[in-house]
Amino acid sequence: MGPFDHWPTPGNGMEHFFGFIGGETNQWYPALYEGTRPVEPDRTPEEGYHFMADMTDKAIDWARSQKSLMPDKPFFMYFAPGATHAPHHVPTEWADRYKGAFDQGWDAVRAETLARQKASGTVPENTDLTARSELIPAWEETDPQMRPVLAREMEVYAGFLSYADHHVGRLVDAIEELGELDNTLIYYIIGDNGASAEGTMQGSLNESMLLNQIPLETPEYMREHIADLGTPRAYNHYAIGWAHAMCAPFQWTKQAASHWGGTRNATLVHWPARITDAGGLRSQFTHVIDVAATVLEAAGLPEPVQVHGVTQEPMHGTSMVYTFDDAGAPERHETQYFELVCNRGIYHKGWSAVTMHKVPWLSAAEMGHPVLDDDTWELYDGSTDFSQAHNLAAEHPEKLRELQRLFLIQAARFNVLPLDDRSAERFNAERAGRPELVQGKSQQLYPGMVRLSENSVLNLKNKSHTVTAKITVPEGGARGVLIAQGGAFGGWSLYLHEGVLTYCYNLLGVQRFTVRAGSPLPAGTYEVAAAFTYDGGGMGKGGEVLLSADGEPVARGRVEQTQPFIFSLDETVDVGSETGTPVSDDYGARGNAFTGTLHWVRLDAGGDDHDHEADPAHRMTIAMSRQ
Numbered sequence: 001m002g003p004f005d006h007w008p009t010p011g012n013g014m015e016h017f018f019g020f021i022g023g024e025t026n027q028w029y030p031a032l033y034e035g036t037r038p039v040e041p042d043r044t045p046e047e048g049y050h051f052m053a054d055m056t057d058k059a060i061d062w063a064r065s066q067k068s069l070m071p072d073k074p075f076f077m078y079f080a081p082g083a084t085h086a087p088h089h090v091p092t093e094w095a096d097r098y099k100g101a102f103d104q105g106w107d108a109v110r111a112e113t114l115a116r117q118k119a120s121g122t123v124p125e126n127t128d129l130t131a132r133s134e135l136i137p138a139w140e141e142t143d144p145q146m147r148p149v150l151a152r153e154m155e156v157y158a159g160f161l162s163y164a165d166h167h168v169g170r171l172v173d174a175i176e177e178l179g180e181l182d183n184t185l186i187y188y189i190i191g192d193n194g195a196s197a198e199g200t201m202q203g204s205l206n207e208s209m210l211l212n213q214i215p216l217e218t219p220e221y222m223r224e225h226i227a228d229l230g231t232p233r234a235y236n237h238y239a240i241g242w243a244h245a246m247c248a249p250f251q252w253t254k255q256a257a258s259h260w261g262g263t264r265n266a267t268l269v270h271w272p273a274r275i276t277d278a279g280g281l282r283s284q285f286t287h288v289i290d291v292a293a294t295v296l297e298a299a300g301l302p303e304p305v306q307v308h309g310v311t312q313e314p315m316h317g318t319s320m321v322y323t324f325d326d327a328g329a330p331e332r333h334e335t336q337y338f339e340l341v342c343n344r345g346i347y348h349k350g351w352s353a354v355t356m357h358k359v360p361w362l363s364a365a366e367m368g369h370p371v372l373d374d375d376t377w378e379l380y381d382g383s384t385d386f387s388q389a390h391n392l393a394a395e396h397p398e399k400l401r402e403l404q405r406l407f408l409i410q411a412a413r414f415n416v417l418p419l420d421d422r423s424a425e426r427f428n429a430e431r432a433g434r435p436e437l438v439q440g441k442s443q444q445l446y447p448g449m450v451r452l453s454e455n456s457v458l459n460l461k462n463k464s465h466t467v468t469a470k471i472t473v474p475e476g477g478a479r480g481v482l483i484a485q486g487g488a489f490g491g492w493s494l495y496l497h498e499g500v501l502t503y504c505y506n507l508l509g510v511q512r513f514t515v516r517a518g519s520p521l522p523a524g525t526y527e528v529a530a531a532f533t534y535d536g537g538g539m540g541k542g543g544e545v546l547l548s549a550d551g552e553p554v555a556r557g558r559v560e561q562t563q564p565f566i567f568s569l570d571e572t573v574d575v576g577s578e579t580g581t582p583v584s585d586d587y588g589a590r591g592n593a594f595t596g597t598l599h600w601v602r603l604d605a606g607g608d609d610h611d612h613e614a615d616p617a618h619r620m621t622i623a624m625s626r627q
Contacts, residue, residue, distance in 0.1 A: 005308075009036060014078070018058045020051075022453075025082050025570040027051045027089035028232040029487070029580040029589065031451060038451035040579055044589060045232045050091065052083055056167040060174040067178050074299065079171065083164030085192055086199070086207060086237040088157050090230050095152075095159035102154040105139025105147070106245035107132065109154075113248040121281055122266070123249065128389040130251045130261075135359060136244055137201065146202060149222045149229075153203045153238035156230035157246075182272040185298050187291060191265030194254035195246035197360045198621075199237035206235045208490045209508050211621070212563045214540065216510050232581075235489045235509075235569075240361060249387040255360035257340035260352075260388055262360075274298070275324045282323045284331040285347060289317035297321045316414070337410035342372060342421040346407040350382040353403035357421060363621070364421075372421060377404060441605045445483070447576035447598045454566065457485070457573045457603065460532075462539045462564055464606030467494050468529040470599040475523045478596030481578045481587065482528070486567035488581035494530050496521065496594070497586040501547050503530040504584040505559040512584065515545045515557030526550050532559070539610050540564030575601055 009017075018034050025031050030051040032039050043049040059079055066075050102109060110129060117123040132138070142150065168188065175181045202217070204210055205225050209217055228234040243253045247261035256262030267286075269275065296303055297319040304312055318333040331349070338345035342357035355375040359367060379393040379400045393400050411417045429436045443458040460467075469482040477499035484493035489509040495502055499520025505513045521528075526549045535541040540562055547555040571580045577593035 004036065016062060018062075019055060019080070020082065020570070022570050024085045024087065025051065026087060026235065026487075026580065027082055029571075030054075030082070031570045031572060031580060033451070038579070050089070050163075052081055052164055052167050055079075055081060056170050059171055063171075063174060063178065067180065076295070079168075081164055081167075084157060084161045086196060087235045088153075088160045088230055088238065089232075089234075089236075090156060090160040090163045092231065094163045095156045095230050097162065098155040098158040100151075101158065102151045103147070105142070105150075106154075106241040107139045109245045110248040113245070117249065124386050126384070127249055127386045129249045130387050130389045132244065133251070135362075136241055139241065142241075143219060145223065146219050149219075149226050150203065150239055150241070152226050152229050153199075153236070154242050156236065157238055157242065159230070184271070185274070185295065186268075186270040188268040188270070189265055189288070190267070192254055193265070194252065194256065194262035195243040196237070197240045197243040197253035197255070199239055199243065200361075201240055203239040203242075204237045205229065206489050206509055207237050208235065208563070208566060208568060210237075211569075212490075212508065212540065212565045214508060214561070214563070216508060249389075251388060252356070253360055255340060255358075256343050256356060257338040258343040258345040258354040258356050262340075262343070263338055263345075269320070269324075271298070271324070277324075277327065280327055282320075282327055284320075284323050284329065285333050285336070285350075286320050286323075287317065287333060287336050289315070290320050290333060291317070293317040293319040294321055335406065335410065337407055337414065337416065339411065339416050339419075342375075342419055344375075344407060344419075346403050346410065347382075348403060348406055351399065351403060352380045352382060352388065353400055353407065354378050354380070354388070370421075372419060379403070441607075442602065444600055444602045445573075445575045446600050447594075450572070450574040450577065450579050452573040452575075454485075454568070454572070458605055459611070460485075460603060460605055461562065461567075462534070462541075462610040463608050464532060464534040464543070466529055466531045466604045466606075467601065468527055468604070469494065469601045470525070470527050471594070472525045472597035472599070473499070473521045473523050474596055477520050477523075478594065479587075480594035480596075481574070481576065481592050482594055482598060483573065483575050483601045484578040484583050485571075485573045487571035487578075487583060489568060489571075490563050491567045491571065491583045493578065493583035494528075495584070495587065495592075496596075497584075501528050501549065501554060502584075502586065503545055503547055503557075504586070505545075505562065506583045507559075507561055508563065511560075513545075513557065513559040514584070514586075515547055515555050517547055517549075517554040521549060534606070534608055534610075536608055536610065541610075 020031050021033055022031065027050055028045040030041065032041065041049050041054060059077060063075060063077065066073065114127065114129050118125055118127065172181065172186070175184055200210055202219065202222060204217055205222065205228060229236050247253055250259060250261035250264060252259040252261035254262055293315055298321060303315055306312060322329050322332060334349050336347045345352060345354040355377045357370055357372065357375050358364065377393060377400055378391045379396055380388040380390065381392060437456055438458055467483060471482065479496045479498060481493060481495040485491050486506065488506065490506055492505045501517040501521060503515045529548050531546045531548070533544045535543050542558065542560045542562060545557045545559060546553055576598050582589050582592065
């Protein structure tokens with residue numbers, strides 16, 4: 001609804017946008033937007049659809065059209081796939097290419113990875129493998145019966161990365177066919193700012209179980225569903241041990257901005273017309289903020305001083321162009337701070353000082369509510385210790401103090417201060433002073449309103465509520481979805497099945513509670529409703545469901561348990577049909593639109609809200625998992 005003066009709308013960064021706008025999306029049933037308009041895939045997974053292939057096709061089509069119609073105009077493309085962020089979705093044959101490749105476990109894989117890195121010259125020969133945290137079990141400590149599941153998680157991930165790389169190759173080939181490859185600067189940055197350690201110690205078939213704190217995934221369940229990993233039947237994530245292995249040879253993972261395991265990524269730069277040292281390696285320190293400055297210098301464009309009349313803060317990045325011709329050029333990006341949830345680090349002229357304040361997968365309560373002043377700082381000399389394996393804090397206390405002071409100077413300069421180690425409180429809009437889109441206890445929606453994010457509609461979790469729809473059933477009856485929230489991995493839906501009013505509550509894709517009227521609705525206009533009476537006594541409890549038509553009861557039933565925190569990371573609320581995966585097995589992902597006339601749908605929330613009982617630290621976990 002606007003204002004349309006920011007990304008991704010035209011004229012504000014990009015002229016065209018296609019993709020998803022959340023932190024992640026289902027690769028088989030993605031939540032897609034073209035500009036600000038929601039769009040749906042043209043095929044199902046069974047018909048060969050996968051988002052990575054679709055995104056690549058769209059990018060190739062755009063590049064071809066641009067060069068065909070305006071051949072003299074240079075193009076800029078930001079190609080940001082969901083791969084390999086969770087969920088790890090890939091055609092089974094790609095995962096099967098890696099069968100047996102990870103049976104040796106994550107400890108062995110870390111050592112093998114470092115050996116390959118040394119052989120390729122991408123890390124110094126004297127690089128040591130950092131120690132695995134005691135918080136992460138050794139492979140030999142895992143349950144032998146679970147190891148096939150754990151290995152399959154990694155086979156799926158590896159297949160997903162290969163599949164993504166294949167499609168990036170298609171895009172590069174298309175640029176070459178256009179005759180533009182030699183004079184196109186390509187950055188290929190691989191990684192999720194450190195691999196994600198948000199998949200628990202055993203991994204998951206459905207991330208939402210972790211976020212809702214409903215431990216339905218027993219080891220037996222994981223073994224029974226091993227074949228579902230990577231397929232449309234799962235929304236999977238690998239175990240923490242694999243995340244750590246994917247950050248080899250460094251310590252820690254994503255969210256640990258203090259250490260290289262949480263920040264450092266492999267990067268390829270390709271520009272044959274300008275870079276003559278094909279296959280060459282560069283070791284000067286660079287940061288992602290340097291990419292924009294590099295692109296501007298490469299294109300011969302000045303840094304913008306004003307945009308739409310607004311004076312811009314000078315860019316903080318340093319162009320990397322100076323490294324293209326000279327592998328030994330003196331480093332220009334000499335200092336860089338890092339901070340996330342008070343995990344802090346500072347790099348300066350080869351040295352780094354770092355401190356871990358919060359372990360990514362532990363809450364503040366589990367860590368004993370650490371105090372910032374009690375954090376232990378570590379010191380590393382990058383000239384001799386590429387992987388941050390040898391802490392020199394005790395040997396060089398003056399150097400450590402120098403870098404600690406420098407961190408504070410940089411933190412003050414770039415608005416990191418004041419340091420704030422609150423977690424969920426910062427994501428609470430009311431406490432943080434951010435506006436909220438949805439307020440009050442009632443919201444009316446209309447047909448055609450689809451792909452509404454969870455934050456765009458009234459929150460009905462952990463409270464009594466009523467969903468009412470005004471409909472007209474034609475002669476011969478009607479079928480289809482009136483309103484649905486979430487999808488096959490958790491949500492609820494009110495719909496007509498073969499003319500019969502039906503309500504389905506899908507608990508994390510494991511159990512479906514269905515309440516159905518006894519007979520089809522005859523032709524006519526009705527106000528149909530599903531009234532949910534919440535049990536109370538905490539979050540995620542069950543409740544009684546009453547279905548009615550024009551106030552007359554037509555069915556009663558029970559939902560034994562509900563999702564307390566989130567329905568989905570990417571699925572949405574849809575009125576008049578359901579996009580993405582279906583909540584109920586009564587209808588499919590296609591052809592589920594209501595065949596009668598839907599006038600409106602109203603959501604009404606009761607006053608028995610239990611959301612205040614949520615653990616603030618868990619809200620933080622949910623927020624960080626969306627990144």
